[in-house]
Amino acid sequence: MYTQAMDTQRPQAVPGRQPQVSAETVQAEQRFEARIAAGEFIEAKDPMPEHYRKTLVRQISQHAHSEVVGMLPEGNWITRAPTLKRKAILLAKIQDEAGHGLYLYAAAETLGTSRGDMTDALLDGRAKYSSIFNYPTLTWADMGTIGWLVDGAAIMNQVPLCRCSYAPYARAMVRICREESFHQRQGYEALLTMMRQGTEAQRAMVQDAVNRWWWPSIMMFGPPDEQSPNTAQSMRWGIKRISNDALRQKFIDAAVAQARELGVSFPDPGLVWNEARQQHDHGPIDWAEFWRVVGGDGPCNQERLGARRKAWEEGAWVREAALAHAAKRNAIAQAA
Ligand code: FAQ
Numbered sequence: 001m002y003t004q005a006m007d008t009q010r011p012q013a014v015p016g017r018q019p020q021v022s023a024e025t026v027q028a029e030q031r032f033e034a035r036i037a038a039g040e041f042i043e044a045k046d047p048m049p050e051h052y053r054k055t056l057v058r059q060i061s062q063h064a065h066s067e068v069v070g071m072l073p074e075g076n077w078i079t080r081a082p083t084l085k086r087k088a089i090l091l092a093k094i095q096d097e098a099g100h101g102l103y104l105y106a107a108a109e110t111l112g113t114s115r116g117d118m119t120d121a122l123l124d125g126r127a128k129y130s131s132i133f134n135y136p137t138l139t140w141a142d143m144g145t146i147g148w149l150v151d152g153a154a155i156m157n158q159v160p161l162c163r164c165s166y167a168p169y170a171r172a173m174v175r176i177c178r179e180e181s182f183h184q185r186q187g188y189e190a191l192l193t194m195m196r197q198g199t200e201a202q203r204a205m206v207q208d209a210v211n212r213w214w215w216p217s218i219m220m221f222g223p224p225d226e227q228s229p230n231t232a233q234s235m236r237w238g239i240k241r242i243s244n245d246a247l248r249q250k251f252i253d254a255a256v257a258q259a260r261e262l263g264v265s266f267p268d269p270g271l272v273w274n275e276a277r278q279q280h281d282h283g284p285i286d287w288a289e290f291w292r293v294v295g296g297d298g299p300c301n302q303e304r305l306g307a308r309r310k311a312w313e314e315g316a317w318v319r320e321a322a323l324a325h326a327a328k329r330n331a332i333a334q335a336a
Contacts, residue, residue, distance in 0.1 A: 036238050041167040044110035052237055055230065056166050057111050058127075059239065061118040064104035066130035069304050071097045073137040074146060082140060089186050090143060096179045103172040110168045123309050131290060132220050134298030141194065141202070141209035147187015149210070149217040149255065155180045156251040157221060165238030188258065195263050203263075210259070211267045218282075219290045221248040227287075252280050 028047055035042065042048055071094050078094070081087035105115050121127035132150055137143070158180065161173040194202045222244040225231055234240040242250075252271070259266060270283025292298065 036165055036236075039238075040165075041170065042165055043167050051233075052239075053111050055234060055237070055239060056169065057108055057113050059230075059234075060104055060108040060111075060169055061113065061121065062128050062130075064101045064108060064118065065122045065127060066133065067097045067101035067104060069129045069133045069308060070150075072304055072307055073133055073135070073300075074143060076137050077140065077143050080140065081143075086143075086190065089190075093147070093183050093186065096183065100172075100176045100179070103176065104169075107166075107168040107172045119312055123305065123312065125296065125305075128294060129304075130220060131293045131298065132216050133304060134293050134300045135212070135216050136300055138212075139205050139209060141191070141205040142213070144187045144190035144194065144206070145209040145213045147183050147185075148191055148258070149187075149213050150220070151180050151183040151187060152255065152258075153217050153220045153251050155184055156247050156254070160241035160247075163238075163241055188262070191262055191264075206262075207264050210264045214266045214268070215286065215289075216293075218248055218252060219285060219287075219293075221245075221251070223287065223290070224285075249279055252282055256280055 029049055032042075032048060032052075042052075074090060074094050074097075078087065078090055081090050105118060108118060109115065118127065122129065132153075137146070155177060158173055158177050162170055162177060164170045164173065191206050194206050198206075222228055222231075225243045225245045228244050231240060231243050235243065256266070256271065268283045270281060272281055273279075274281045293301070296302075
């Protein structure tokens with residue numbers, strides 16, 4: 001396990017007394033801040049402040065959990081895809097999400113955490129995953145809408161992460177973003193097919209799916225900047241490059257033009273072009289709903305975590321077999 005944290009030895013604060021910080025630690029922190037200011041990337045074995053390391057473990061592990069939990073809503077439709085072509089595309093997409101989870105767990109492991117610890121944190125509720133995956137997938141149009149809006153929002157959020165100051169995360173994101181862009185296009189194309197070549201009932205199904213996914217999609221970017229406890233520090237450290245609200249605005253502006261082309265509307269009467277800002281205004285977002293879903297009380301939270309718990313428990317024999325195999329190979333290598 002790497003031990004690159006610079007301030008793990010910092011004494012606990014005692015009320016009324018300034019904690020003692022060694023000159024060496026202060027200098028190491030100053031060198032780190034100078035590297036960030038110079039736009040340098042931080043590698044796994046480089047010294048880094050403990051808070052930077054923890055912030056990355058939190059964000060990267062939650063991102064990994066989101067990719068893995070995110071397979072469940074779409075997995076629900078593999079057996080019901082309308083054609084062989086759509087089934088093959090959906091299977092490939094879901095497999096990609098599993099791969100994204102694996103790159104991200106590996107990136108988080110370079111920071112000294114383990115896959116087991118990260119999974120424990122997910123299953124006992126200490127770690128979050130994206131709110132969006134707690135909504136049900138009710139019709140085939142939800143598959144296209146997830147690709148268009150959910151993957152579209154994910155790309156908008158993730159492209160700036162390709163320049164994250166932590167290099168292993170940035171490298172993983174470059175590959176992930178290439179795949180996400182295929183995901184977004186396949187979703188949009190599936191919806192376009194239904195809208196242009198489908199029946200009246202299929203067009204209504206697309207509009208219904210868009211009505212249900214719009215608000216949860218724009219909540220994906222996280223709370224408003226003034227209520228986001230992590231954004232300011234994460235931006236100072238170059239982990240996040242663009243704030244939650246700025247990304248949400250970019251997504252809304254791009255989505256409006258795409259919706260017009262598709263022939264669907266968004267369920268927000270307040271969504272209007274603001275000539276002065278050269279951006280769209282939008283109606284109020286129901287942040288109470290967002291926090292309810294993040295807090296575990298969304299439509300599918302229990303089902304999603306139940307599925308992950310079952311997979312982890314039923315996969316125990318695979319992990320045990322892999323460890324036993326590795327131990328055997330080690331013993332053979334040492335005896336040779
Ligand atoms: N859901 O201070 P901030 C995908 C939490 S991948 C749940 O603003 P931060 C691909 C946040 O963790 C989607 N919780 O936090 C796909 C924090 O709680 P904590 C996932 C949320 O970290 C598509 C608290 O609220 N993408 O979709 C959410 O600076 C289709 C305060 O928030 C990523 O994870 C939320 N939506 O900014 C897969 C991208 N938003 O941790 C399958 C990487 C906020 O202090 C199918 N992550 N929270 O207890 C990020 O960019 C950031 O972590 C944000 C949040 C922007 C998500």
